[in-house]
Amino acid sequence: MSLDFNSPVFEVIRDEKKCIQCQVCARQCSNKVHLYDEEDNVVRADDIKCVNCHRCVVLCPTKALVIKKYPLEFKENVNWTDAALKEIYKQSQTGGVLLSSMGNPKSFPIYWDRMLLNASQVTNPSIDPLREPMETKVMIGRKPEKLEFDAKGKLVTNVPPQIELSIPIMFSAMSYGSISRNAHESLARAATELGICYNTGEGGLNRDFYKYGKNTIVQVASGRFGVHKEYLNAGAAIEIKIGQGAKPGIGGHLPGKKVGEDVSATRMIPVGSDAISPAPHHDIYSIEDLRQLIFSLKEVTAYKKPVFVKIAAVHNSAAIASGIVRAGADAIVVDGFRGGTGAAPTRVRDNVGIPIELALAAIDQRLREEEIRNEVSLIIAGSIRNSADVVKAVALGADAVYIGSAAVIALGCHLCRSCSTGKCNWGIATQEPELVKRLNPDIMYKRLVNLASAWNHEIQELLGGMGINAIDSLRGNRLMLRGIDLNEKELEILGIKYAGE
Numbered sequence: 001m002s003l004d005f006n007s008p009v010f011e012v013i014r015d016e017k018k019c020i021q022c023q024v025c026a027r028q029c030s031n032k033v034h035l036y037d038e039e040d041n042v043v044r045a046d047d048i049k050c051v052n053c054h055r056c057v058v059l060c061p062t063k064a065l066v067i068k069k070y071p072l073e074f075k076e077n078v079n080w081t082d083a084a085l086k087e088i089y090k091q092s093q094t095g096g097v098l099l100s101s102m103g104n105p106k107s108f109p110i111y112w113d114r115m116l117l118n119a120s121q122v123t124n125p126s127i128d129p130l131r132e133p134m135e136t137k138v139m140i141g142r143k144p145e146k147l148e149f150d151a152k153g154k155l156v157t158n159v160p161p162q163i164e165l166s167i168p169i170m171f172s173a174m175s176y177g178s179i180s181r182n183a184h185e186s187l188a189r190a191a192t193e194l195g196i197c198y199n200t201g202e203g204g205l206n207r208d209f210y211k212y213g214k215n216t217i218v219q220v221a222s223g224r225f226g227v228h229k230e231y232l233n234a235g236a237a238i239e240i241k242i243g244q245g246a247k248p249g250i251g252g253h254l255p256g257k258k259v260g261e262d263v264s265a266t267r268m269i270p271v272g273s274d275a276i277s278p279a280p281h282h283d284i285y286s287i288e289d290l291r292q293l294i295f296s297l298k299e300v301t302a303y304k305k306p307v308f309v310k311i312a313a314v315h316n317s318a319a320i321a322s323g324i325v326r327a328g329a330d331a332i333v334v335d336g337f338r339g340g341t342g343a344a345p346t347r348v349r350d351n352v353g354i355p356i357e358l359a360l361a362a363i364d365q366r367l368r369e370e371e372i373r374n375e376v377s378l379i380i381a382g383s384i385r386n387s388a389d390v391v392k393a394v395a396l397g398a399d400a401v402y403i404g405s406a407a408v409i410a411l412g413c414h415l416c417r418s419c420s421t422g423k424c425n426w427g428i429a430t431q432e433p434e435l436v437k438r439l440n441p442d443i444m445y446k447r448l449v450n451l452a453s454a455w456n457h458e459i460q461e462l463l464g465g466m467g468i469n470a471i472d473s474l475r476g477n478r479l480m481l482r483g484i485d486l487n488e489k490e491l492e493i494l495g496i497k498y499a500g501e
């Protein structure tokens with residue numbers, strides 16, 4: 001066996017004066033970092049196993065623990081960074097593809113932070129959301145060209161199916177299997193209480209969750225796991241997943257160890273077998289093929305459910321989106337390169353795709369130019385971090401956003417980025433019964449409700465500040481945005497003016 005050049009990434013520092021040897025850290029750590037030494041009555045740490053999930057730090061009753069970056073310094077080199085060296089050590093030892101979880105952590109520009117919102121002053125007065133009504137409801141679905149009413153004022157236009165969201169936010173696709181049953185239940189219950197939707201991801205829908213159907217988007221991905229007529233009819237809408245922001249152009253892989261009896265029954269695959277979804281849908285090689293799938297799904301649901309098509313934000317997203325509208329989709333979902341995932345090849349996650357802000361602006365602009373923007377709803381995803389990101393997304397042209405990473409952070413995720421190991425100490429990205437129990441859906445769904453409600457208050461304040469009393473009136477209103485620290489080309493693509501103009 002070759003020499004292991006890998007060094008710890010984190011160092012566990014225990015304040016022995018504070019430590020009472022209660023062993024909470026040893027019991028809580030699924031990575032077996034902390035071990036109690038009976039002979040010396042001390043708890044010791046094996047730094048190399050630490051993933052920095054903070055479970056021990058948060059639960060230590062005496063706050064005796066601190067986790068720091070391991071102080072292994074390489075000679076300074078802007079080209080051969082510490083990270084580059086460590087990756088080579090790892091790959092030269094294992095011969096394997098590097099895997100990562102959660103979104104792209106690289107220092108690409110975050111355009112949300114380079115756009116600023118407007119506020120009314122003197123003319124067009126601002127609105128106080130505490131005293132005046134403020135509408136944050138949105139309808140997702142294909143809109144008719146015009147509405148027609150009969151002599152008595154009754155709507156006679158046949159409006160395509162819509163879903164109503166109380167706020168322009170949904171929970172992103174996360175499959176049962178990649179996340180635990182309790183995490184899945186927390187999302188479903190929170191969506192129901194909030195009057196929004198959560199998304200099954202590509203793992204099918206366990207029958208116990210059919211009762212949340214009105215608030216469920218059911219996904220159809222390339223693996224078609226758990227897809228059948230009842231499933232398609234169980235949700236409020238269907239989403240065809242073509243691509244995902246964290247790993248555009250490749251399929252998915254749920255390791256067999258995460259496929260227990262319940263996940264196996266839901267996915268309709270044998271217990272313990274790897275669930276591998278292929279990179280493409282093997283029946284889609286053109287927009288015409290996509291149209292066939294969209295209409296097959298509409299047919300099987302009696303034209304009562306909107307059909308979304310989800311793509312990753314890539315170089316020619318605008319042209320692809322135009323084709324998707326023409327294929328008959330009711331909504332387009334675009335997932336940016338910072339979108340989270342349970343597992344993705346590191347090279348793909350960090351180097352493929354484009355920022356969602358640029359993709360959104362380009363798609364909205366192209367659909368407007370082609371006069372088809374009204375025919376479709378536009379939903380975006382890929383690291384929406386707060387309510388201001390939501391408002392900026394709407395001003396850039398989105399109808400609604402999906403949040404995934406923010407939702408799991410609300411459930412306790414500390415972004416240790418080791419979901420692919422299945423040992424999530426917070427009970428989220430795991431199927432191990434003892435770890436799953438750590439996440440109590442009765443408590444945790446309320447954290448999601450709190451998060452979305454807090455964002456809703458802030459959205460109303462931001463809208464009111466702009467003198468706008470309905471989120472619908474902001475959609476695509478780029479005059480409400482100004483750029484900062486952006487070049488001419490970026491301003492042109494975003495379709496916004498520079499601050500001061």
Ligand code: SF4
Binds near residue numbers: 064
């Ligand atoms: S949880 Fe804290 S107090 Fe308890 S053994 Fe670990 S470090 Fe010591």
Ligand code: SF4
Binds near residue numbers: 414419425
């Ligand atoms: S879900 Fe769990 S394993 Fe994944 S990043 Fe968050 S804390 Fe870590």
